[in-house]
Amino acid sequence: MVQSHGGTGNELRQRNVDASAKPLTTTDEGRKVDQLLDEHQTYEFGGPAGVTAMMVGFPMLMYYLWICLWFYDGKLVYPASSEDIVPFLGRMWAHIRDDASPNAYAWKVYTGLVVYQLFLALVMPGYKQEGLPVPSLGYKTLMYNCNALYSLYATMLTAAALHYYHIFRLTEIIDNYGHIMSVAMIYGFAVSFGMYFITVAAGNEIRMSGNLIYDVFMGACLNPRIGSVDLKMWAEVRIPWVIVFFLAVSGGCHQYEQYGYVTPNMAFMILATWLYLNACAKGEECIPQTWDMYHEKWGFMVIFWNFAGVPFTYVYSVVYMASHHPSNYQFSTPTYVILFVILLTAYCIWDTSMSQKSRFKMQTQGITTFRNTFPQLPGGTLKNPEFIQTAHGNRLLISGWWRYSRKPNYVADWTMSFCWGAVIGSATIIPYFYSVFFITVLIHRCGRDFERCSIKYGKDWEHYCSVVKYKFIPGIY
Incomplete structure (x- = not known):
């Protein structure tokens, strides 16, 4: 049974509808709203001043937290007095200069990863997935070659061989953490500014404000590609989560070489990071259905x-x-x-909720067959899901996990992030940065998303909110 609300004063009615029966098309009313949303309306993130502060401040914070963790036993250090400010800054700079310089070795390691991941993305066979209609492209749909899973296991086998034959020892990743981090930051800035100028020169910019720094931060291009590789989707999976996983593996190798065993805590992080990376790879065909792909531009905010x-x-x-x-x-x-039970439970909810939403969107396009990659958890595909039909032409899912919360995937995702810090208990608060920062990002992201949905769907969004009452945790918030 499907609930439908017209959004233009029509009475609420119920009817039996199969979500995959007929691919949806955007209505004339929806096209007008989409055109409005594809124009720069207001500054976000505090405008040019706010994004400048983030572009400068976040790299500095990354250095500071790493220095505290690596050199000061995880304690948050600060100047003892006003007279100590200059010497304190001098000590901070000395750590960056000596232990986080972007040396040749770090350039080889990081660049090698980027080039290898791009090579795999270009040559590996993959699953062809059609994305959602893109308003700025006249509702054209783009095809995505989803080969992250093959690339992941090729990368794991390559890393294992390099480690075994002492060509590249995995322990070197964690040992050169600061140096590689600096190179990664340079890549983040260079790609962000480079993509901005390339896009503007080619005349492919979209949703621009006219302020250089703000537009570099938000991005100028929507769907940058090299051949069959969508760079935005490639960078979302192949770079960050591959590094995260191999940092955990490097930590495990480091422990094994030093103590002769791997602690349960480190094993927890290896499992947790692998689950996340493997989920992104095995469900890569779901990514084209996300807001990140069809609406969010590729700028510093995402690239860095x-x-x-x-x-x-x-x-x-x-x-x-x-x-x-x-x-x-x-x-x-x-x-x-x-800890392991909480992690695995949160992972199952996150995995299945993401699958439910993405596959529902595929069903509305008439796609009814899905990939069978490991592991496929029960409940990942909803049969005869309930939804609200909008006047815009889209459908809002109100079945499965999405009946109880507007963002069940965020709740589960944040729970996993908290576990990633809790695995070292109260030894230091710095590993909890992930969960604290993440909940801030999620709340802000939800605000942006809900505001956009309110404009896009109007009364239908109000109806949806009356059906799915809670933003995050059912019964609480």
């Missing part, structure tokens, strides 16, 4: 975060464990059991 932010701020727990004796973060067996 994928090239540097995610890989070098999300696994501070691994950095701490690799530089401290296991006695600093040992737990009881029941605590380990609880």
